[in-house]
Amino acid sequence: MDKTDTDCINAYLGGDANALEPMVEKYKRPLYSFILKMTEGREDADEIFQETWFRALKNIHKFQHKNFLNWLFRIAHNLVIDRARRNKKNVSMQSSMGGEDGDNTLEDHLAAPGISPAEEAGGAGLGEQIDEAVKELSPDQKEVFMLRMYGNTSFKEIAQIQKCSINTCLARMQYALTKLRSILKEEYDELQEAMS
CATH class of the missing domain: 1.10.10.10 (Winged helix-like DNA-binding domain superfamily/Winged helix DNA-binding domain)
Structure with a gap:
């Protein structure tokens, strides 16, 4: 029988360090997809994804919502907003890189977003x-x-x-x-x- 999110959280709070692994697997794809679509590229998305889980683990004892994925979305939303405020300087994806890259644009240097x-x-x-x-x-x-x-x-x-x-x-x-x-x-x- 599969454990519910509440079972996993209670086991984690009870000292089982690996109890949240099923939740990480279950929510990895929708959370990462959301973050990737809301950010400027893979590097930002990777950092925000990791920070989202870090903050979730740090505050798991405060979790009182019914839906864990939505709680993760809220944390990620706040992190995306914070990052956007810090990085107000926007660079066009079509701006020339100059230097050794010649006429290549920033967009040419970004990793493909995947499927x-x-x-x-x-x-x-x-x-x-x-x-x-x-x-x-x-x-x-x-x-x-x-x-x-x-x-x-x-x-x-x-x-x-x-x-x-x-x-x-x-x-x-x-x-x-x-x-x-x-x-x-x-x-x-x-x-x-x-x-x-």
Whole structure:
């Protein structure tokens, strides 16, 4: 019989240092995917992912939420916001690197983001188009979309993470979907044609 999150947490608090391993495995992919989509690249995502788990372990005795993954999302959200405030200096991904790299851009030097859940579900090409379209969303809309679609987080929980009303979250999701429909209209029309 599988242990519940509460069983794992209680065992960890009781002294079993390895008790949280099943939870780390269970939540690794959705948490990392969320962080990767909300940050500027793998290096940021790796650091925030590790810091999220570090803070979760440090404060596990305070955990009182019903949903552990949403608690992790909230910690990661706060870390992403903190990092964005510290790194206000933005560099364009298309800026020339200069020097020995000549005309190469910063974007040319970033590691590939890997396969996202959207790419697995809908094919690499469509997944890449969706990822590119999501980049066009405002930060708040992007976060609501990511939490809802990739984290299966309720709007009530998203509202708590974003510290706003549920209606505001619903509006942000609606704006995000409207913008994505507009950006991906051609792909959607092609998909509808192929299915008929």
